[in-house]
Amino acid sequence: MQNLIFSNDVEGSLQRLMAGGNTNMTVYIADVNTARFVGERERLIIIPDGDENKTLETVTRVWEQMERIGVTRHSLIVNMGGGMVTDLGGFAAATFKRGVRFINVPTTLLGAVDAAVGGKTGFNFKGLKNEIGAFAPASDVIISTRYLDTLPIEEMKSGFAEVIKHAMLSDRSEFLRLLNHDFSAPINHDDLLERLRRSVQVKVDIVARDPGEQGERKALNLGHTVGHALESLAMKRGNPVPHGYTVAWGLVTEAVLSHILLKFPSEDVHRLGHFVSDNYRDFPFTCDDYDELLDLMRHDKKSRDGEITCTLLKAIGDYHIDQTITPNDITAALDILRDHLGI
Amino acid sequence: MQNLIFSNDVEGSLQRLMAGGNTNMTVYIADVNTARFVGERERLIIIPDGDENKTLETVTRVWEQMERIGVTRHSLIVNMGGGMVTDLGGFAAATFKRGVRFINVPTTLLGAVDAAVGGKTGFNFKGLKNEIGAFAPASDVIISTRYLDTLPIEEMKSGFAEVIKHAMLSDRSEFLRLLNHDFSAPINHDDLLERLRRSVQVKVDIVARDPGEQGERKALNLGHTVGHALESLAMKRGNPVPHGYTVAWGLVTEAVLSHILLKFPSEDVHRLGHFVSDNYRDFPFTCDDYDELLDLMRHDKKSRDGEITCTLLKAIGDYHIDQTITPNDITAALDILRDHLGI
Numbered sequence: 290m291q292n293l294i295f296s297n298d299v300e301g302s303l304q305r306l307m308a309g310g311n312t313n314m315t316v317y318i319a320d321v322n323t324a325r326f327v328g329e330r331e332r333l334i335i336i337p338d339g340d341e342n343k344t345l346e347t348v349t350r351v352w353e354q355m356e357r358i359g360v361t362r363h364s365l366i367v368n369m370g371g372g373m374v375t376d377l378g379g380f381a382a383a384t385f386k387r388g389v390r391f392i393n394v395p396t397t398l399l400g401a402v403d404a405a406v407g408g409k410t411g412f413n414f415k416g417l418k419n420e421i422g423a424f425a426p427a428s429d430v431i432i433s434t435r436y437l438d439t440l441p442i443e444e445m446k447s448g449f450a451e452v453i454k455h456a457m458l459s460d461r462s463e464f465l466r467l468l469n470h471d472f473s474a475p476i477n478h479d480d481l482l483e484r485l486r487r488s489v490q491v492k493v494d495i496v497a498r499d500p501g502e503q504g505e506r507k508a509l510n511l512g513h514t515v516g517h518a519l520e521s522l523a524m525k526r527g528n529p530v531p532h533g534y535t536v537a538w539g540l541v542t543e544a545v546l547s548h549i550l551l552k553f554p555s556e557d558v559h560r561l562g563h564f565v566s567d568n569y570r571d572f573p574f575t576c577d578d579y580d581e582l583l584d585l586m587r588h589d590k591k592s593r594d595g596e597i598t599c600t601l602l603k604a605i606g607d608y609h610i611d612q613t614i615t616p617n618d619i620t621a622a623l624d625i626l627r628d629h630l631g632i
Numbered sequence: 633m634q635n636l637i638f639s640n641d642v643e644g645s646l647q648r649l650m651a652g653g654n655t656n657m658t659v660y661i662a663d664v665n666t667a668r669f670v671g672e673r674e675r676l677i678i679i680p681d682g683d684e685n686k687t688l689e690t691v692t693r694v695w696e697q698m699e700r701i702g703v704t705r706h707s708l709i710v711n712m713g714g715g716m717v718t719d720l721g722g723f724a725a726a727t728f729k730r731g732v733r734f735i736n737v738p739t740t741l742l743g744a745v746d747a748a749v750g751g752k753t754g755f756n757f758k759g760l761k762n763e764i765g766a767f768a769p770a771s772d773v774i775i776s777t778r779y780l781d782t783l784p785i786e787e788m789k790s791g792f793a794e795v796i797k798h799a800m801l802s803d804r805s806e807f808l809r810l811l812n813h814d815f816s817a818p819i820n821h822d823d824l825l826e827r828l829r830r831s832v833q834v835k836v837d838i839v840a841r842d843p844g845e846q847g848e849r850k851a852l853n854l855g856h857t858v859g860h861a862l863e864s865l866a867m868k869r870g871n872p873v874p875h876g877y878t879v880a881w882g883l884v885t886e887a888v889l890s891h892i893l894l895k896f897p898s899e900d901v902h903r904l905g906h907f908v909s910d911n912y913r914d915f916p917f918t919c920d921d922y923d924e925l926l927d928l929m930r931h932d933k934k935s936r937d938g939e940i941t942c943t944l945l946k947a948i949g950d951y952h953i954d955q956t957i958t959p960n961d962i963t964a965a966l967d968i969l970r971d972h973l974g975i
Contacts, residue, residue: 313937345692356758363936384727387754387765388844411730415699422730423766501731593706594656 291406292429293493295486297478299394300328302431306392307365314364318351318378323370323396326436332358336377340529343373343413345421351381355389366391368427372404375427376419379410383425393427396436398448399533402455402488405430407496407509418521424501432485434478442472446568447533452484453561454511454540455491461605463487464557468564507600507610510591512540514599515619518585522578530573537569541629545622546614547601557605562629572630579623583616634749635772636836638829640821642737643671645774649735650708657707661694661721666713666739669779675701679720683872686716686756688764694724698732709734711770715747718770719762722753726768736770739779741791742876745798745831748773750839750852761864767844775828777821785815789911790876795827796904797854797883798834804948806830807900811907850943850953853934855883857942858962861928865921873916880912884972888965889957890944900948905972915973922966926959 294302307315317327320338327333334354336347360366366389368378375393382391395405411422437445449470456464467484492509499506516532516539523530541562547553574582586597597619601612637645650658660670663681670676677697679690703709709732711721718736725734738748754765780788792813799807810827835852842849859875859882866873884905890896917925929940940962944955 345688349688352757352764356760356763361936362934384754384764384766386763387752387767409730411727414695417699420699420729421695421727423727423768424730425766591705593704 290497291408291426291493293406293489294429294431295433295482295489296431297433297435297482299431299433299435303367303392303394306429312363312365312390313361314359315367316355316358316360316364317367317369318374318381319369320371320374323374323436326369326394326396334358336374338370338373340373340413340418343377345412345414348377348381348412351378352385355381355385360385360389362386362389364389367394368392368405369394369396371395371397371400375400375405376410376422377412379425379427380412380422383410383423388425390428392429392431394431394433397440398437398445398485399451400448401432401485402448403451403492405432406489406492408500418517426500432482432489434476434481434485437476437481443531443534445472446537447531450512450533450537450540450569452488453564454509454536455488457540457544457561457602457605458495458508458511458608459491459606460487461557464605465560468560472568505610507591508608509600510610511600511602511608512536512543514586514589514591514597514614515539515542515582515623517589518582519574521585522581523573528573534569537565538572538626538630541565542619542622542626543599543601545625546599546618547603549618549622550612550614551601551603551609553602553604562626566629566631570630572627572632574627575632576624576627579620582623583619586619633840634751634769634836636749636832637772637774638776638825638832639774640776640778640825642774642776642778646710646735646737649772655706655708655733656704657702658710659698659701659703659707660710660712661717661724662712663714663717666717666779669712669737669739677701679717681713681716683716683756683761686720688755688757691720691724691755694721695728698724698728703728703732705729705732707732710737711735711748712737712739714738714740714743718743718748719753719765720755722768722770723755723765726753726766731768733771735772735774737774737776740783741780741788741828742794743791744775744828745791746794746835748775749832749835751843761860769843775825775832777819777824777828780819780824786874786877788815789880790874793855793876793880793883793912795831796907797852797879798831800883800887800904800945800948801838801851801854801951802834802949803830804900807948808903811903815911848953850934851951852943853953854943854945854951855879855886857929857932857934857940857957858882858885858925858966860932861925862917864928865924866916871916877912880908881915881969881973884908885962885965885969886942886944888968889942889961890946892961892965893955893957894944894946894952896945896947905969909972909974913973915970915975917970918975919967919970922963925966926962929962 366382393405408426414420520535709725736748751769757763859878863878
């Protein structure tokens, strides 16, 4: 089980975690942007940023540097960065000498509520996202809001889509509270840390019941069947969109599908639709893209035999995995999404 | 927990295992020598043989072929070969899409009693053996003796050293029975399968109590602290020796150390010494190599702070992990080993 620490005293938390074990060396992994959060006297492996560098070549360079520095099974790795750093650094640590203990310190909202928790690690291979990887949980995750003040607003919005997803899987009052969020206001750290605590707990509870993604964990895929297809298409066109934007659009589309197939209340579809159209505009797709989107959904890592399945809701908190959806349903739902976004 | 099947009806066993799941595709991984054991109509990924090919490049080529063939999370991988195939194929399967189910069918004695069971997977990196890897057990292991009739006698002897090791950790009557083995006689399949069943059970019981090698699993390292150093030195000199030969020599050396430090009965040291000198001759080291051997032991993956530790015995079946040994003790024990081998 992962130890989760919600605190803006990151250094103090790390000190306490290191005091506990009998660690012979601590090595930080960060990217070119998050290296500044690492103390000057620490051992540090810097990796390039960006999804295009989430590759076997980068993993290999991390292994080589671990070798050079002299990392052993009694060492500790601290991954400090966004999802790219915790995914790739986690994989490198989990496989070096068959496993070195590692701690995640997410520095983005998306990392805090999603990537850093739950044990998925890996890298892209042959153009496929996270195609190679392992289920290998960080021993500890320190979740804070202290790195978020300087985070670009697009990245805040991107992470917030996953926060909304977690609320949709669990708690309608939290869902309604989140839809009042104002991205232009300065961060209220106490309030945001409490939102993160609740959000992460939803993921932790689901992962604990299904760590290897055999069944229930697919609930966390809400919004992602459609979202991933949108993300892949944008990527293929050389015009990438932040992950969370595609999740936000996916959540609306799958809420519409939930309404069509499971009578999810239209009231909640509309509330969500308004929030997404207010905050996640610039949807770069038209009805000419539907065929390609359907094709991408059929080839998703989680799909079987070309059938498109996703997680749908009967109501906020009442999720149903492995729901088969037809191309017609999806086309109709995408039309309604585009209506909401006014395009 | 791994499902172990002891049977010489390998095809029938595989059929029954496949009937159980809802597998969409079965893909075999074999090396250039063991590919002939795979049915002609099966999907097959062939890798080069030999420890020098147990590399990231080979793993990458396996991942690429899995991609090309269309392996999904609902596919099944069957690793058919020696330790190289089950180690490397297991790692490739365990990390492809974060984990595809795999079955090991060891075709060597060493693979059957050691590599294929217990969940260690990986490959060599920067000249270091199994430096990158994962603890990822095969779902099922089919152990048979049917591939052993054509196995070179050096490989039979190599695997047999691990069989002796397991008896030394557990059962004196089995230990004494094994020391009567005659490698020049034809294989008695029923008897050998029973020996394998007992041998593998020793490993399984120990691994079950310590899957991640935090403590007790180090018992399985008996003979390997000295053995690995001998193996590495032979490799460095471009004159590699079969793994099990170095284990056999390591077992005698560590039995002598056990006698010196824990009063392990000299009677059993001598019985073992005679068997090893009868069957594992051609020891290619002299006292001029001791300094380099000690250095290699200090840098073993399992050593800490330059201290040399190993597993020692008070008696057959009564093992003690993490025993610190001094360079003087080791030098004395290596002298006695060389006496036994008459060189």
